[in-house]
Amino acid sequence: MEREIVGKFVELYGGEVSGVDKFFAPGRVNLIGEHIDYNGGYVFPCALDFGTYAAARKRDDGKVRFATLNFDLRVEIDIEDIRYRKEDDWTNYPKGVIKEFIDMGHEVGGFDILYYGNIPNGSGLSSSASLEVLTAVVVNELFDCKEDMVEMVKMSQRAENQFVGVNCGIMDQFASGMGKLNHAILLDCETLDYEYAPLKLDGYKIVIGNTKKRRGLADSKYNERRSECQYALECIQKELDIKNLCEMDVETFDKYKHLIDKDVPRDRAKHAVEENVRVKEAVEALNEGDIITFGKLMNASHESLRDLYEVTGVELDTMVEEARKIEGTIGSRMTGAGFGGCTVSIVKEDSVDEFIRVVGKNYEDRIGLVPEFYVANVGDGAGRIK
Template sequence: MSQTLIQEVKTKFISVFAKEPLLVFSPGRINIIGEHTDYNGGFVFPAAVDKGIAAAIQKSDVDGCIAIALDLDSEIKFELDTLKPSKEGSWENYVFGVVAEIQNRNKIIGNFNIVFKGNIPSGAGMSSSAALENSVVFGLNELFELGLTKTEMILISQKAEHNYVGVKCGIMDQYASMFGIKNNALLLDCRTIESEAFEIDFKDHELMLINTNVKHSLSDSAYNDRRSACESVAELLNIETLREATEEDLEGIKDKVTPENYQKALYVIQEIERTQQAAKAIKENDLEKLGALIYGSHNGLQHQYKVSCVELDFLVDQAKKNKHVLGARMMGGGFGGCTINLIAKSESKAFAEAAAKAYKNKFKKECSVYFVALSEGTHLVK
């Protein structure tokens, strides 16, 4: 967690509103494996990281509310009783959505002001949106003593994204950001919304993210398309989600679905299995096995689910050429964002430089490299 970030929002809040705020830090997340399985009722394996969003929040004595996005240098005033989504793609929809969903639960909140700032690399697929939603709901719960549980809070955050942002996301991002545990990844069962924490000792390896710095415009529409494809296959199988399906079940309706949708559903069934295998590998301290499963995940995302892109595939191919990288894959919704790489610490600097150079030669643009540590979920900062 960045102390400077906390200090910045606190200083700004006091200078604008002349009041001591409550301070909340809400982390972004990575996902080790289990991509596009969450909205299929499957397993995912995320962890909160040491980058995120800091928010300063306090009750207001005057009419209306003010939200300030410090890193965007943007400010919005709004009334609690006339909330509606603003134009598509606006940051304030995350704030409005959370407030609206709290009110939908008949919880009473008063006027408030909030200042926030993040250090999650933009477009990296590390869920800055979930971190923002969680910081707002967590702060308001504290401020107005709403008595919401953490589980209720993440469902509010998820609904905000569905109804105000228009992305039908699963629950993983909000869950990992809220419930993260230092040095642990969470094997989350998205059907029961319960998780098991796995302490990970990466020994002489570490996690490195390489951001392609591209975001292809397909992402949101393709995400919703994939989701409806999975739902239609589940319906044909007469089950609630693909979590309940086996490869044999899918084989039985092969002639009723398009080859593309067959492959998408097959990917989901296999990825749910890979995610459970990954938990087992971590329990057994078998990083080689974990790495192989991570490579398998990328292969499925690239060839079956088709949510990768040439830039992501190029970076994963670079990783495969280096024996010090145990596993690499695209992370997040796809069509851009980051690869996650499990790499020997002693070699990470050399690999980062070589991959960045090759990437620049190939695409005439820079990629960015980050190292992340697994950290604590959304919390008050004393």
């Protein structure tokens, strides 16, 4: 891929291969810790070994030329005039990142860039964050801006929030930028405190299943869930001095849950508190090399998201049900916002082919959609390719 993208770059923009720099930023998957980042809880993502590549070279003028091997659209802008334009489509993400550097006082000149992403579109594996973090690394390297990775992660999130207008959290950009080979990241999204946990998957693989169900409900239901959690928090705050639901352990929640006078917000709060505990237990299990317990916690996470938080839907539930029928599956759950998108499963290496064949057929027979599966390795964060 690295050689191919440089060859295509020279075909497109001319010049010599020797003057072209190569970069990569991964996609991510969240292994456990769903719908609790906005409740003061932890997430536990890892970077994947597929993502977005770029070849880039500085120019002598103030022009930036964008192209990708994924789509036909090419865009040229002037570095002095970076604006959001709907017709510029995917290039608004990198444009927003470039503007972040300029707004911070960095002297950024013109450059040519060619992208290629092998994250499936609409899979929920974070293609936009990968594109943003990748662009930040490119600009930082080409123009010697000397920003550290955590700052570039924040800049990438701001670009998506403020320039593109998508109100995403920081997990996706953080995992893409700060990923570490064979490790997952325990991240507090509020403080950005983090630690790495070894993901020793000897004899096992991470298999991501794309339901191919478009996540049409996710945005409206996301806002609904947030408001239900806020209601639950306000009820408990009448007697307990907390800022977030996830400050409580299960014992504390059980003591004060009677204050939540509606069943649905009480269920949402119960999920948040228990899921946060599961994340901590999952990290402990991995630190002890106990992948079986980790798989059981993944299963419990899905059941809570299905029964208490109600964000799964028939497609995700069916794929998880079929995944768990395979003897080599030790854990399977939805990942992401829900109502479509992907599942993540930990599967014995010698059962992966059977998993993909049998789960794929049974899911298609039951749902009528043809799923896709990706066998993922845990990769490093974004950077220049030497």
